[in-house]
Amino acid sequence: MTALASGGEPLSMDDLIRPMGTGIFRAVEPLQVAAMLESQGLNDKIAREKYGHDDVFSLAEAAYTHISTMTAPRPPAGTVLRRARPLAQMLHGLLYGLPAALLPAASGLVGTQWLMPGLVLTTGIGWVLGSAAAQTAYSLAGRGFPRSAGRTLRTGLLLGVLAAMLMAGVIALVRNGPVALVALCVMQMAFQLASGILLFYRREIWLGVIMMPAVVAGIAYMGIGDSWVGLLAVCVGVVCIAGIVGAALLLTLAAGAHDAHDDHDALAAEPPLRTLVRPDVRALLPSLLYATLTAVFLLQAEARYVLDRTDIAVAGAGLVLGMGVLEYRAHTFEDETRAAIREVVYPVDFTRRSRWLLAKGMLICLGTLATLTALPLAFLHFTHTLTEASVAMAAAHVTVGGAYFLAFLLANQAKVVHLCLAQGAALAVHPLGRFVLPDHSALADVLLFLAAALLFFLVLLTLMSRSLRDVKQYR
Numbered sequence: 001m002t003a004l005a006s007g008g009e010p011l012s013m014d015d016l017i018r019p020m021g022t023g024i025f026r027a028v029e030p031l032q033v034a035a036m037l038e039s040q041g042l043n044d045k046i047a048r049e050k051y052g053h054d055d056v057f058s059l060a061e062a063a064y065t066h067i068s069t070m071t072a073p074r075p076p077a078g079t080v081l082r083r084a085r086p087l088a089q090m091l092h093g094l095l096y097g098l099p100a101a102l103l104p105a106a107s108g109l110v111g112t113q114w115l116m117p118g119l120v121l122t123t124g125i126g127w128v129l130g131s132a133a134a135q136t137a138y139s140l141a142g143r144g145f146p147r148s149a150g151r152t153l154r155t156g157l158l159l160g161v162l163a164a165m166l167m168a169g170v171i172a173l174v175r176n177g178p179v180a181l182v183a184l185c186v187m188q189m190a191f192q193l194a195s196g197i198l199l200f201y202r203r204e205i206w207l208g209v210i211m212m213p214a215v216v217a218g219i220a221y222m223g224i225g226d227s228w229v230g231l232l233a234v235c236v237g238v239v240c241i242a243g244i245v246g247a248a249l250l251l252t253l254a255a256g257a258h259d260a261h262d263d264h265d266a267l268a269a270e271p272p273l274r275t276l277v278r279p280d281v282r283a284l285l286p287s288l289l290y291a292t293l294t295a296v297f298l299l300q301a302e303a304r305y306v307l308d309r310t311d312i313a314v315a316g317a318g319l320v321l322g323m324g325v326l327e328y329r330a331h332t333f334e335d336e337t338r339a340a341i342r343e344v345v346y347p348v349d350f351t352r353r354s355r356w357l358l359a360k361g362m363l364i365c366l367g368t369l370a371t372l373t374a375l376p377l378a379f380l381h382f383t384h385t386l387t388e389a390s391v392a393m394a395a396a397h398v399t400v401g402g403a404y405f406l407a408f409l410l411a412n413q414a415k416v417v418h419l420c421l422a423q424g425a426a427l428a429v430h431p432l433g434r435f436v437l438p439d440h441s442a443l444a445d446v447l448l449f450l451a452a453a454l455l456f457f458l459v460l461l462t463l464m465s466r467s468l469r470d471v472k473q474y475r
Contacts, residue, residue, distance in 0.1 A: 011050050012142040013066040016059070033067075034060035041471070049283065049414030052139040062143065088204045089331065092324030095204060097317075098211045099191055101218030102237045105230035106184055108221075114177045116306040118185045121171075122164045124295040126192035129160045131291040132284060133193070134200060139280050141255075148273050150252030153200065157193045157248065164189035184234075191241045197248035201255075206247055214240040286416040293423040294407075297456075298400065300431055301393075301449045309442060311380050311390040316397035318373030325368045326401060329361045330408035347471050354468045358409075362402060369401040389443045396450040399457050406460035410467070418463055426456035 016037075034057050037047075044055040053059040107115050133156025140149040168185035171177050198207045217233035270276070305312040340353045373394045380386040407419055429452035430445075437444055 013051075013063060013144070015142075016051060016063055017067060030057070030061040030064040033064045037063075045414075048279075050412075052143050052280065054279065066144070085202075085331075086328060088202065089328035090324045091204055091208070092199060092327055093321045094324065095199070095207050095211075096192075096195060096323070097320050098208075098215055099188065099237070099241075101215040101222075102233060103218075105218055105221040105233040105237075108227060108230045109234060110178055110180050110184055113307060114171075114181050115184065117303070118168050118171060118181050119188055120299055120303045120306065121167055122185045122189045123192065124299050125163050125167065126160055126189050127295040128288060128291045129156050129163070130193050130196045132156065132288050134196060135284060135287055136277055136280050137200060140276060143276075145270050145276055146255040147270055148276050150255035151273055152277070153197045154249060154252045157190070157197065157245070160189045160193045161186055183238075187238055187241050190245050194241070194245040194248035197251060198244065201251045203247070203251065207244060210243045210247060211240050283414075283416075286420055287411075290411075290416050290420045290423060293420060293427060297423060297427055297430075297452075301396070301446075304445075305393075305442070309389070311385045311387050312393045312442060312446065314376045314380070315373070315390040315393040317376045318369055318371075318394070319397040319401050321372045322365075322369045322401055323404070326365055326405045326408060329365050330405060330412070333357055333361045333409060334412065341471065347469070350471050351468050355465070358464065358468065362405065365405045366398060366402050369398045373398055387443075389446045392443065392446040392450050396446065396453045399450065399453040403453065403457040403460050406457070406464045409464055410460060413467055415463065415467070419460070422456055422459040422463070425459060426452040429455055 037056055037060055042056060042059075047053045047056050047059040051059050053062060103115070133153050137149040137152045140146075140152060164185045165182060168182040172179060172181050195207050198204070214233070214237040217229075217236040221230045221233040302313060302316060336357045337350075337354050340357070341350055344350045344353060377386060377391065377394055380390055410416075410419055430449045433448055433452070434440075434445060437448060
């Protein structure tokens, strides 16, 4: 559930240069590039929030230097660099959900009463750490520091594993839990962060191939049910996750190796990491807050039902599977709006076109999530465990998914503070509203969560609709 990292990634120099056509390649000094950028509506705020530079002049100097090193054919004027990758991005949710095949086997070894609370906590911690590491790494890579980006991702992975080890160890000691809980929480955290690194480097195929033996073993256990098969499935899962971690580390260590072969001195001159990330700290704090609020909002609504109300807990599985679709549609919307801005004449025409593109993207996202959510509901129906509360929880997750699609778009426009306020308003409804709820049944609680999700969605929809009038956001 780290799709917000991908959706809110800072833009690279190629994203800045290529859509401007061949004219920028004829610039003879950085000041000329700066004039071209300002003529396109780019200001200091956009330079900081979308490209990681202090102002337009700093960005222009970096762009001028980058142009001199480009060897790819120069695209004709009006060409738009597409960021959407249909199959790869749509599979992200499924790839993140692969370890779910091992949960029955792991529950048989550790016990559901220990495994589920541990996984909920590690998922929340990994969500926040993964988002912070990915955002910083995207910023560093966009500024031309691939080695530092790789080091940031490695540091995030190490911190996450240590945090999972500490948290699970405390649970095991204080509540007399099994030692195996520590190992399983560490493996879950390692997979969550390492898989995010593979997706950062666009190695979706690697992730699926390396994890496939564990998925097959987990399914075999569900079919056979023997405890020894369960132990074997968990061991296979450990080996596969170790392979994913190894692949992630190799990718971060190899980051920039191609550039080093071409220009070793330039790569070796990367400043210390603490110096590079200093400009990102201020922008990172709101993102960290938003990731924390989002994790709390979703996980607290699900956590109380993972042990005794399976029908409610599984009702939101469609959101996990559909996160990749939300990410893909967010990138598609950006591609389409950047293309539209070159086809229209007046801002009002762009606003009209972009509203249609937003409505199309929203309908596709909601339709996809509703279809995916129907699968667990159908399972509950055929097993005679479908309840009103599970249907309400499914509807809440579809609504949250629609809000996440809008959040991807707003995060790309650096409106993270607005996202924090919107998520805070939703948290004021649920779980805070639970304390004044006269009916404390599961159905009443889930309906309150649905109301909070709807509020979150409507606030973000209002913010996004207003942003369509600001044409320079989409250049």
